[in-house]
Amino acid sequence: MKSFDAIVIGAGQAGPSLAARMVEKGMKVALIERKFLGGTCVNAGCMPTKTLVASARAAYVARTGAAYGVNIPGEIAVDMKVVRARAETVTMNARNGLIGWLGGMDGMSVIYGHARFEGPKTVSVNGETLTAPRIFLNVGARPVIPELPGIDEIDYLTSTSIIQLDTLPRHLAVIGGSYIGLEFAQMYRRFGAEVSVIEHGPKLASREDEDISDAIADILRAEGIGVHTDAGNIAFARNGSGISVTAGSAKIDASHVLIATGRKPNTDDLGLDAAGVATDQRGYITVDDRLATNVEGIFALGDCNGHGAFTHTSYNDFEIAAANLIDGGDRKLSSRIPAYALYIDPPLGRVGVTEKQARASGRKIMVSTRPMSRVGRANERGETKGFMKVIADAETREILGAAILGIEGDEAIHGLIDAMNAGTTYPALQWSVPIHPTVSELIPTLLGDLKPV
Structure with a gap:
């Protein structure tokens, strides 16, 4: 039996960073990954897909160039082998970077294999038994295949x-x-x-x-x-x-x-029963506000805990765990304001609650919308699809949620994300002086048009 200060199972967005922080503090850590370092984001999610999105947009811009006075003779052809190779290069660069980073750390043992619990403090992998007082699960999720005829x-x-x-x-x-x-x-x-x-x-x-x-x-x-x-x-x-x-x-x-x-958590073959770790009906590992499971010393981070299915939420899980267990902090999962993006073109940036959720809460709310056709940056770029929307509490003046479906919406939404995290009320944000011409410059105007609903 090999002993460690901590065992991390799964090398997605939370696991490697947490393992590295613990090693920096002089701990001996085993990082176990059954397939590829980097998890879904690096290997089958954000990085390859957004690289493909970029190639698709390049084709779209080339085809629509005439509207901007740019004429490209002949048919616009897409070489899918080059498209795929470009995405694979981005993935491999990121994966190899992780391999070099983690492999060069004293005190870090990177183990490739399938880990299973044998007890609350022990796991088996590749025929060996490892033990540690703390075990962190960052095993991610995989696509759901529904039972449909044929x-x-x-x-x-x-x-x-x-x-x-x-x-x-x-x-x-x-x-x-x-x-x-x-x-x-x-x-x-x-x-x-x-x-x-x-x-x-x-x-x-x-x-x-x-x-x-x-x-x-x-x-x-x-x-x-x-x-x-x-x-x-x-x-x-x-x-x-x-x-x-x-x-x-x-x-x-x-x-x-x-x-x-949809997706489901990779928790069905970890031997969680042997450790006594509880899951919900969908297989997500149950955690408290500090990411601890019901078993002392076992924590779950990332997609497998059901509290976010994004790279940024997984990384924030690492930040919470590191702050509380290494830095003596007191950070909580419940303090996180949900935010995400949909990467169609134009993209959707979202933060907080929807209007439907705000109405259901019983609060007195205010709502404002503005079409992207009334945003100078969108008109200059010839991309006026979509609109901006913000929801606020009429009594506390708190910003409850927002959506920007439009050009650069995934970036512009961060002005509202930051304001919400800082607790800035919408009247205070109205007095900011944004840069022209940008999408973000319309946020104060959007807030100024808030009306009770």
Whole structure:
């Protein structure tokens, strides 16, 4: 049996940084990863997909150049092998950087293998038993494959496997109208494929307010993407070399199918029962406000704890754990204000609650919206789709939430994220003097138009 001061299982966004901090403090740490360092973000999520999004936007800009007085003769062709190779290079650079960083640390043992609990303080990996007083789980999540008629008869893609595709689909059917599915839908439409999005529910991006969901659907339809909502009885069948997809009354002759119906935590094969670690009905590890499980000395960080499915929330879990366990701090999970982005083009930046959630809370609220067509930067760039929205408490003047669906919305939203984290009321933020011409300069104007609803 090998003894360590800490064992970290999973090398996503929280695990490596936490392991490194502990090593810096003189601890002996084992970092166990069953596949690749960097987790989903580096290997199958943010980095490769946003690299693909960039390639897709380059194709879109080239095709629409004439509207800006830039004429490119001939057909705009996309070389999918080059597109894939570029994404792979970005991933490998990041992964190799992690390998070099972690491998060069004294006190760090990087172990590749599948770890399972044998008890609350022991895990087995590659036939060896390791023990430590503290064990941190950062095992991430994977795509959910729903039980749909005919799905076992077809070759389908997931968000992990589609990034390996180096050919252009004739017609890509995307099953699931949420964030992952929508990004791939627009991306492949811009690469040149026919694309259909099939969503069982009544709206795309159902977490958002209806006005945001409707605007997202309009953006996708304007680029020629078929949007099928309220799609019941989804089924598949082989059709020669293609795939026949049935969704309610719609029948789609697809060449490829992407299943993008959500993700589930990688907790089912860790031997959690042997350690007594509790999970909820969906398999997420139950944690308290400081990321501790019900078993003393075992913590869960990142996607596997159900408190955020993003790289930034996973990294914030590391910050919370490091502050509390290493630096003597008292940081809490409940203090985190939710924020995220949807990387279609134009992107959606979101923070805090939606209008629907604010209304349901019983507060007296104020709401303001502003179309991007009234934003100078958007007009100058010729990208006026979408709108800005903010929700505030009418009595406390607290900013409750905001959404910017529009050009640079994923960046401009940070003015509101920072204000909310600082506890700045909306009247105080109104008096800021932003730079012109930017998207962010309209935030004070947006706040000034708040009206009771």
